[in-house]
Amino acid sequence: MSQESEHGKWTVSSSDESEGEQEDCKKPSTSSLQRDKSSEPRYPCSEARKAAHKRKSSPLEFPDGNSLSVVPPAPKRPSQEGLGWCLSSSDEDEDCKREVKKGDVAAPRVRQEEECAPKEIANDDRLSKNHNSVGASSKVQDTWDLLDGGNPFRFFLTKVKGIKSEYNFGALHIKDILSPLFGTLVSSAQFNYCIDVEWLINQYPKEFRDKPLLIVHGEKRESKADLLDQAKPYKNVCLCQAKLDIAFGTHHTKMMLLCYEEGLRVVIHTSNLIKEDWYQKTQGIWLSPLYPKLPPGTLGSAGESRTNFKSDLITYLMSYKSPTLNEWADVIKQHDLSETRVYLVGSTPGRYQNNEKEKWGHLRLRKLLKDHAMQVPDEDSWPVVGQFSSIGSMGADQSKWLCSEFRQSLVTLGNSVKSLTNQEVPINLIYPTVDNVRQSLEGYPAGGSLPYSIQTAQKQLWLHSYFHKWSAETSGRSHAMPHIKTYMRVAPDFQKIAWFLVTSANLSKAAWGAFEKNGTQLMIRSYELGVLFLPSEFGLDTDYFQVKESLLSDEPALAFPVPYDLPPEKYESKDRPWIWNIPYTRAPDTHGNMWVPK
Template structure:
């Protein structure tokens, strides 16, 4: 990483002089940043929003469909991990030439639907159905992931998608969702690169973490999957796996999963970029909210979210939660039917009401092109918002609405069951659910100094705000953010959406 930004690995005496030098003449730095931005390179994050039928063509710019992900005409095997699976809908989105011959493995977590999906599978001889065993009746398999093994002529390749959507029509057409797709993964060769972040002689960290997660299922179907995954080259994957596995985790396993996994990666790998060190906020967002206490939210959840490798250079950021108001829900495409996926239980909210509203921010998806599409999307992001986004002569935004220090897309809702609950003086982490997500941060792009910027449908290739120390040759990684930036707190007249409105 010698060519990367000179950020501190350790908190030492060099920190202050480096920052003073970087910001010594703001006017000169702004001029240089603007000139450098004109010559910038843009890189693909792998993250996209999904297509939504209630949006305009412009709002659906650069979105993906389920068919885009699994409709490869060269598909030979598909491993489909999810919570809820409509098998007919899954098969409809496969290429016509492979839907009867490709081998389809479905690993799902909707216990109530097991008889239905197994009966439906009888119509498709090439489909196998599996359901992981759970530790207790409150745990679910909630991870959402697709692994494709393909072959074109004699060339074999694989591709992986980590998503937030269940496999059903409504999830892929009427809700705000996100996907992360790896690059095409070729078979390994003797020339597979090694590197501090993206590769090693024993396989890339992405590969090792991905396989470790599926090994934890302790099922023959996932063990077989792991052996196949080992054949492919993951070194081009610029993402880190953040997963949850049910259990009472102790010792080294505490930092392998859930909240402690995220904190471990943030603390060991992620330097908060200079522009976010003194002014940033952590925006958390999910579609369902579990039962938790103020103590868990402030002393476990928020503490882990604030992790970083350079804490002495950073102010302590607020940790906010974005959730739609009743007005936003009622004016959405799904209206009161949103209760089917916006699971803020009224009884749960009553217990949170004395303290949680001060952490709430509105959805406000207009700028993100998702004002009338309610989120089943789950994301956790540290960013610095741009309070005065510049526009061109036509009124179109040209600057990013935020600089992003890190961004996590995941299946995990805001709950102890998904993220884990520390017990026994922090020596044990109790998790109930299977969850899967991917974390992005600038240093994953080892080749050049990199800035991750918030994009939207009207500004898909944003330029950096003036406060970003941008230089010629830097890489920009745009990530489309669907909610409002800067975030707006609930006011006294706003009411959080809960299931009470449909009970």
């Protein structure tokens, strides 16, 4: 179906996306977007990312032939009914279906899971602060100081190429995380969705590249075979396939388990294991302290934190039902995680009833907020802010999920009955506009990691009235498109936060779960993982965090570094959310190119 829209002429098939759509979904091989294998990345990934890869390798120059370093404002767009799209009448959910073929593609096994267990960790002292052995400069020393107390939240952004150096102060690249500065690596596990094995191996220091590496993924069939092929050259790499028994689910968790001679570290973050996600995007990282090993003979329940992080992480790993990950759970039991100040919020695929419902998804967040968050004065006026990089189907109107069960979880504060029943709390949703993407460092290809599809958008125009622009001037990252996902409860003046969550979970029922059987059952499709920050765990005598005015400021030490501008700026009448699978041909991006995803 071909029509002329304000963004140029676009074509959309009668297929549609699944309710489980996520940032990392795949379309069937029969998609109307024809594949060009020669221009596809070598690693399995979403159709949106494939389109971005194609446009980077084969850009379509804007007709005037000029490559622009400063992009002029987009031309004024004619108003149209609704939010301005000529939409198809399709109503089926097909966009995120994985390729379905008879049987898995035959591929050689890389290695048995049982051979991939982490090696025994020596009972050595903590990592020395003498960095001469790794050739540390004053810059490295600054990074160490930051980790060793300069950042009490241990919440970091990723480094961005192309912004002023001061805006990368305190930010981390994956090479920083895997540096010998943080420990002498013995073995590691990488949990992720989109994985470029060769690139990942090269992020490890040379002395660690042959250490045992477990990659936990959710690939099936053809994409699983592709991943196996990637791993073949590396004898130290083995794969663990996460079970995805519910249709349209993804293994979306992004976590590292790093075992050192000196101890253990856990990293929970938002980046795929590909170059593009660590280059010019805004991503979030929580980096744990270095956890020392417990004395021999200590019970596994020892070394627990006030937040029960240790037992919750073990429960999450056990949910995979994998012998290899059971081995990693045993390694965690051997370490002292008592210094952890965050709560773990995870999702695992399944249908949960009774008390099991509160272990995962948005009901897990609801329970944590009920049991541990503090009530605040005039809490009805404290908005919920959600920020994400992809959106699933929300239903025919806001009452179907967003403003019912999901909002009820996010507005919970302590045991207040009001917070559990309130339906008036404002919701501010932050998602990039077309112009945000067009004027980004990457230009239109940045939209490959923002795969909101026209098929989803056309069914929920009501949702877009909640949208706010991506803006991060205070951190110098307005032009680094967000792949980070965050949720928080903030004061009406946007100067105080009741809680803050950084997670892999986008705005999706597949990620957070949705009620079935009149609310007696919670169904979750995907694996997700995040950490929740509460003021009570950081020694504050208030029921809120102060918002840090600038990520470059030093005071106060316990002001929270929100990675975007507050208050959020609501979409203006001309603004449209980025839709990845329609063309944008009316104005050039920062590289002088247009966006035509086909």
